Amino acid sequence: MSSARSIGALLLVASALLLACDPQPSDARRLRTDIEPFLDEVARFDAWARRMDLAESAFRSREAMAEAAFAPIRDRPRIVAAWLVREGPGAMELRHPADAPTLPEDGWVRVLLPDHPLDEVTAQRRELRVGAEARQLVLIRRSRPAPDRATLHVTLAF
Numbered sequence: 441m442s443s444a445r446s447i448g449a450l451l452l453v454a455s456a457l458l459l460a461c462d463p464q465p466s467d468a469r470r471l472r473t474d475i476e477p478f479l480d481e482v483a484r485f486d487a488w489a490r491r492m493d494l495a496e497s498a499f500r501s502r503e504a505m506a507e508a509a510f511a512p513i514r515d516r517p518r519i520v521a522a523w524l525v526r527e528g529p530g531a532m533e534l535r536h537p538a539d540a541p542t543l544p545e546d547g548w549v550r551v552l553l554p555d556h557p558l559d560e561v562t563a564q565r566r567e568l569r570v571g572a573e574a575r576q577l578v579l580i581r582r583s584r585p586a587p588d589r590a591t592l593h594v595t596l597a598f
Contacts, residue, residue, distance in 0.1 A: 467549045471563045475551065475580050478598050481516065483558050486582045486594045488512050489524050493587055502534075510536040513596075520577055521570050521597040528590030541568050543595060548581065558582055568597065 475482075492509055499505040513519045513536070521540040525533045548562040562581045567574050577597040586592040 468551050471549055471565070471578075472551050472553075474565065474578050475561070475563050478518070478578065478580060478596070479553070479556055479558060479561075481513075481519065482561070482580050482582065482594075482596055483556070485513055485519075485522070485596060486558070486584075489594045490584070490586070490592060493592070502532075506534045506536065506538070509534055518598050519596055520575065521568070523593070523595040525593040525595070526586060526590050527593070528586075529588045530590060537571070540570060540597075543579070543581075544568075570597070 489509060499508065509524055510522060513522055522536045523533065523540065523543055525543070544564070544566055547564045547566060549564055551561050551563050553559055553561065560582075562583070564579050565576065566579055567576050568579075569575075570577075579595060579597050581593055581595040583591055583593045
């Protein structure tokens with residue numbers, strides 16, 4: 441009987457530890473609240489970027505492509521930085537402003553949006569140096585398939 445209690449106690453402790461070590465659900469809930477005010481802007485820019493499809497052949501230079509890609513957000517003071525990253529065939533990365541930092545590879549949390557047209561994004565809070573100052577930002581990324589078996593990641597920092 442004592443071994444059964446010991447096993448039960450171990451399972452209870454293991455379950456508690458697993459729950460304590462998995463911050464994902466609470467992080468996702470907090471991030472959902474944090475990103476809510478920005479979702480419509482992300483959706484509009486995401487749609488614009490996907491229509492452009494980073495079609496490099498349509499532009500004479502990378503600078504011209506970046507100018508066109510980021511035109512809709514240049515007058516949006518809430519948007520601190522933006523990145524368009526195409527992975528796969530025709531891979532490329534565009535940043536706005538041009539000296540925007542490299543995007544973090546880790547720390548992204550999946551946020552489901554069943555009541556929003558974006559359906560799902562990844563997001564995080566992160567301090568990034570943009571220009572001369574370090575700022576606490578909310579980063580929101582939407583990753584979806586693009587033509588030619590590529591993936592387009594559209595990321596905005598607020």
